[in-house]
Amino acid sequence: MNKKDLSERDICTKFINPSIKSAGWDIDTQVREEVGFTDGRIYVRGKLHTRGAQKRADYILYYKPNIPIAVIEAKDNKHTVGAGIQQALDYAETLEIPFVFSSNGDGFIFHDRTITSGQIESELDLDSFPSPETLWEKYKAYKGISEEAASIVSQDYFSDGSGRSPRYYQQIAINRTVEAVAKNEGDNRHILVMATGTGKTYVAFQLIYRLWKSGIKKRILFLADRTSLIDQTVRGDFRHFKDAMTVIKHKQIDTAYNIYLALYQGLSDNKNPDNDAYKQFSSDFFDLVIVDECHRGSAREDSKWREILEYFKGATHIGLTATPKETKVVSSSEYFGDPLYTYSLKQGIDDGFLAPYKVIKVTLDIDAEGWRPPKGFKDKDGQEVEDRIYNRTDFDKHIIVEERRQLVAQKITEFLKGSDRFSKTIVFCVDIEHAEGMRKALANANPDLVSANSKYVMQITGDNKEGKDQLDAFIHPAETYPVIATTSKLMTTGVDAQTCKLIVLDSNIGSMTEFKQIIGRGTRINEDYGKHYFTIMDFRSVTALFADKDFDGDPVRVKEAGENDDISSTDEESDDSPITDKLTGDDIEFLEPETPDITLDEEGAEYGKKRKVTVNGVEVTVIKERVQYMGGDGKIITESLRDYTRKNVRTSYSSLDAFLMSWREADKKRAIVEELEQHGVLFAALQDEVGSAFDPFDLICHVAFEQKPLTRKERADNVKKRNYFTKYGDLARTVLDSLLDKYADDGLLDLENPAIITLDPIKRLGTAPEIVRAFGGKPAYDAAIRELTNELYHSA
Structure with a gap:
C-alpha cells in the first residue's frame, strides 16, 4: 500500500482513528467526524438566494458530550503533517476549543492554545496522541476549574432522544455561564447577549437544567415582562421540566416546586406594596434568577421591578437579551457586568443560522422636502392648519396626510404582488392610531383578498383585543391569516415570527435598542415554509442606523456608576416601555409600574395629549426607490x-x-x-x-x-462546424451530435450528468449499454465526453 495514493478519508480510517482509539478515546461517544458546525451563509440577490458552504471540522473530540476539547484537521499524505493546522486553529478559535491537531497519517502537529509562553506547537508520532484524561487535566487548569467545580461543569445536557443538541455558540454561552457559576468567585450577576432568533430560551433551559441537575441551584425563578414570553417558554423547551415547574398566577404562591416562571406584574402590586406577591417567598428562597429581555423594565435601577431582583439579591442573576441597553439613564453592564458571551446578528447571518435581509428604501417627496400648507388650508374638521413646514417626524405623529398613508399602502401592496401576497408582513407605525389608519389603507389597497378573508390585514396593538387574539395565528407558520399586521410597539420584541418575510418601517425610530429588536422579527429562518431571507421596506430612513457603529458592536457604558437617574429624560432609549396588556387568565395589569399618574398606550405616550390634524388633497409622490443588500462584512451596500x-x-x-x-x-x-x-x-x-x-x-x-459571451447554441454550432468527431462510428457521432443539441437547450451541467444518455433525446438512439459500447466501453465514453466539453470551450 502506497500511503501517497490514499484519500483523506482513507488516512482517517487507517491511521488517525486507530491512533486516537489507542490513546483511550471512545470512538462512539467522544469522537465525532466531519462535524458541520455552521449552516452556510445565505446569499440574496433579487428574488433568488443560495447557501454558501458549511464550516466542517474533520474531528471534534469531547471529554463529555457538553465539553468539546480538541479539534483535528486531516489531510491526505500528499500534504505535510502540519498542513491543516491553520485551518484547525480557525475552527478552534470559533468553537473555543483549546487543543488543536493536524495530521496526514504520519503523525500529528499539536498546537496547545493554553500555553502563553514556551513551546506552543510540538510533533507527535501516531502512538503519542494524548488521552482524554490528559487533556481534561490541562483543560481544568487552563479554565481554573477546581475538583469541586468539575462535577458541575461536566454535568450533561438534557436530551429527549431526538438527537437535538446545542449549536456551537449556544454551547459556548451555556458552558461559559456554568463555569462562571461553578467557580463562584464572588460575582453572582452575569449577562448573555445573543441576537434575536439564536435560541436564548433554549440556552436558558439547558443552563437551568445543568445547574439544577448538578445540585448547585435547587430553586430557580424565570422572570419576564410579557405574557407571550411566558406562554412561548412554557410551551417550548421548558415543557420538559414537567411537574417540577409552575407558572405563578393570581399571585398565588406554592413553594413546592423547583422551577418558577413569572411576570414581574404577577409578583408585584403597584398600588399597594404590602401586597407584593414576591414577599411571600423568603429572600433566600431562590438560588438562581433568569431575567428574560433584561434590557427592559428591570434595567432601570429605580423601577418597581428592580425591587424584585434586589429582594432576591442572594441568588445568582443571569440576564438574557439581544440588545443590552447603555444610555445615560439605564446601564445593563452596571447591573450585570460585561457580557459573558456575545453572539451577534452579523455572526448569525455569516454562519447561516439567521436570515439575511435586503432593504428597499422608499423616499416620498413630502418626507424629503417637507410640506407647507397653502395659505388658509383647512383640515378635515374645517379648522385652519398651522402655517409651518411639516416634515417626516411630524407625519402621523402630529399631522395625518391621508394621501401619504394611501401611497405607503400602495407601495407595500405592489411589493407583495410582485413576490407573494401571502408573505407574513409587519408594518411598524408611529402609534396605535397610525396602526389603525394603516390597517384601513391596506384593506382598501387589497379589496380582493380582504373580501375573501377580513383577517388578511389586522391591527395588532396593545389596546385591540381582536388583534391580540390573532397574534398566535400570525406567528404560527401553518396559519395563513392574518397576513399583514399593523402595529407600533407590541410586536417589537418577544414575537417569534418565523415566517415574517417583510418588515415595513413607517415609524421614526431613533432607539438603537428598538431598531435591533424590530429587525429581529425577520431574522428567523424556516426552510419548510420557504423563509430564507427577509425584506425591509423603509419609508423613514430608519435603516441609516445600520451604519451606526453601535449597530452590531459591543455596547459601551455611558451611564456613570451611582448617577442619579432622571426618569423624565427624553432619551429615545426609554421609549420601549411594556404595553398595557393582561396576563392570560389573570387580572394583572400589564402596566409599567413607575408611571402611576398617567395612562399609557403601548408606546408610553400619553393619550389625548394633543389631537392630530388630518388633511387630504395633498399630492404625494415617490421621488426615489433603491434596493440595498447586506454585504459579507455586515454593511449595507447598494x-x-x-x-x-x-x-x-x-x-x-x-x-x-x-x-x-x-x-x-x-x-x-x-x-x-x-x-x-x-x-x-x-x-x-x-x-x-x-x-x-x-x-x-x-x-x-x-x-x-468583460468578455463577449457566446450563447450555448453558438458554442454547439462551432463544434459541429469543426466536425472534430469524424473519428467515431455512426452511432457514436449521432450521440455526440444529440448531446450538443442537448447542451444548447439545457446547458453544461446536464452534459456532465452520467445519466444523460438515459434521457430524451439520447435514449431514443439505444440503451445505455449500447451507447457506451459504441464508444468502445465506459472509459472511452467518459474520455469522449471530456473531449466534447473541451471542444465547447476551445475558442476560449
Whole structure:
C-alpha cells in the first residue's frame, strides 16, 4: 500500500482513528467526524438566494458530550503533517476549543492554545496522541476549574432522544455561564447577549437544567415582562421540566416546586406594596434568577421591578437579551457586568443560522422636502392648519396626510404582488392610531383578498383585543391569516415570527435598542415554509442606523456608576416601555409600574395629549426607490448584480487567465460552478439579467472579465462546424451530435450528468449499454465526453 495514493478519508480510517482509539478515546461517544458546525451563509440577490458552504471540522473530540476539547484537521499524505493546522486553529478559535491537531497519517502537529509562553506547537508520532484524561487535566487548569467545580461543569445536557443538541455558540454561552457559576468567585450577576432568533430560551433551559441537575441551584425563578414570553417558554423547551415547574398566577404562591416562571406584574402590586406577591417567598428562597429581555423594565435601577431582583439579591442573576441597553439613564453592564458571551446578528447571518435581509428604501417627496400648507388650508374638521413646514417626524405623529398613508399602502401592496401576497408582513407605525389608519389603507389597497378573508390585514396593538387574539395565528407558520399586521410597539420584541418575510418601517425610530429588536422579527429562518431571507421596506430612513457603529458592536457604558437617574429624560432609549396588556387568565395589569399618574398606550405616550390634524388633497409622490443588500462584512451596500458578481468572482479568480486555467483543468466543470455559488454567485439571477441562453462559463467571462459571451447554441454550432468527431462510428457521432443539441437547450451541467444518455433525446438512439459500447466501453465514453466539453470551450 502506497500511503501517497490514499484519500483523506482513507488516512482517517487507517491511521488517525486507530491512533486516537489507542490513546483511550471512545470512538462512539467522544469522537465525532466531519462535524458541520455552521449552516452556510445565505446569499440574496433579487428574488433568488443560495447557501454558501458549511464550516466542517474533520474531528471534534469531547471529554463529555457538553465539553468539546480538541479539534483535528486531516489531510491526505500528499500534504505535510502540519498542513491543516491553520485551518484547525480557525475552527478552534470559533468553537473555543483549546487543543488543536493536524495530521496526514504520519503523525500529528499539536498546537496547545493554553500555553502563553514556551513551546506552543510540538510533533507527535501516531502512538503519542494524548488521552482524554490528559487533556481534561490541562483543560481544568487552563479554565481554573477546581475538583469541586468539575462535577458541575461536566454535568450533561438534557436530551429527549431526538438527537437535538446545542449549536456551537449556544454551547459556548451555556458552558461559559456554568463555569462562571461553578467557580463562584464572588460575582453572582452575569449577562448573555445573543441576537434575536439564536435560541436564548433554549440556552436558558439547558443552563437551568445543568445547574439544577448538578445540585448547585435547587430553586430557580424565570422572570419576564410579557405574557407571550411566558406562554412561548412554557410551551417550548421548558415543557420538559414537567411537574417540577409552575407558572405563578393570581399571585398565588406554592413553594413546592423547583422551577418558577413569572411576570414581574404577577409578583408585584403597584398600588399597594404590602401586597407584593414576591414577599411571600423568603429572600433566600431562590438560588438562581433568569431575567428574560433584561434590557427592559428591570434595567432601570429605580423601577418597581428592580425591587424584585434586589429582594432576591442572594441568588445568582443571569440576564438574557439581544440588545443590552447603555444610555445615560439605564446601564445593563452596571447591573450585570460585561457580557459573558456575545453572539451577534452579523455572526448569525455569516454562519447561516439567521436570515439575511435586503432593504428597499422608499423616499416620498413630502418626507424629503417637507410640506407647507397653502395659505388658509383647512383640515378635515374645517379648522385652519398651522402655517409651518411639516416634515417626516411630524407625519402621523402630529399631522395625518391621508394621501401619504394611501401611497405607503400602495407601495407595500405592489411589493407583495410582485413576490407573494401571502408573505407574513409587519408594518411598524408611529402609534396605535397610525396602526389603525394603516390597517384601513391596506384593506382598501387589497379589496380582493380582504373580501375573501377580513383577517388578511389586522391591527395588532396593545389596546385591540381582536388583534391580540390573532397574534398566535400570525406567528404560527401553518396559519395563513392574518397576513399583514399593523402595529407600533407590541410586536417589537418577544414575537417569534418565523415566517415574517417583510418588515415595513413607517415609524421614526431613533432607539438603537428598538431598531435591533424590530429587525429581529425577520431574522428567523424556516426552510419548510420557504423563509430564507427577509425584506425591509423603509419609508423613514430608519435603516441609516445600520451604519451606526453601535449597530452590531459591543455596547459601551455611558451611564456613570451611582448617577442619579432622571426618569423624565427624553432619551429615545426609554421609549420601549411594556404595553398595557393582561396576563392570560389573570387580572394583572400589564402596566409599567413607575408611571402611576398617567395612562399609557403601548408606546408610553400619553393619550389625548394633543389631537392630530388630518388633511387630504395633498399630492404625494415617490421621488426615489433603491434596493440595498447586506454585504459579507455586515454593511449595507447598494450595488448592481453585475458589480456584486464581479467582486465575488474576483475573490476566487484574480484574472481571466486564472479562471480559464481552472476551467480547463477541472475534471468536472460543475465543481467550479458550485464553488462560485457557495461564494454567493447567483447564476439564475444572472441569466435573468444577462440572458438565459448563456451558460455559467460565458456569464462569468462576460460579467467578471468583460468578455463577449457566446450563447450555448453558438458554442454547439462551432463544434459541429469543426466536425472534430469524424473519428467515431455512426452511432457514436449521432450521440455526440444529440448531446450538443442537448447542451444548447439545457446547458453544461446536464452534459456532465452520467445519466444523460438515459434521457430524451439520447435514449431514443439505444440503451445505455449500447451507447457506451459504441464508444468502445465506459472509459472511452467518459474520455469522449471530456473531449466534447473541451471542444465547447476551445475558442476560449
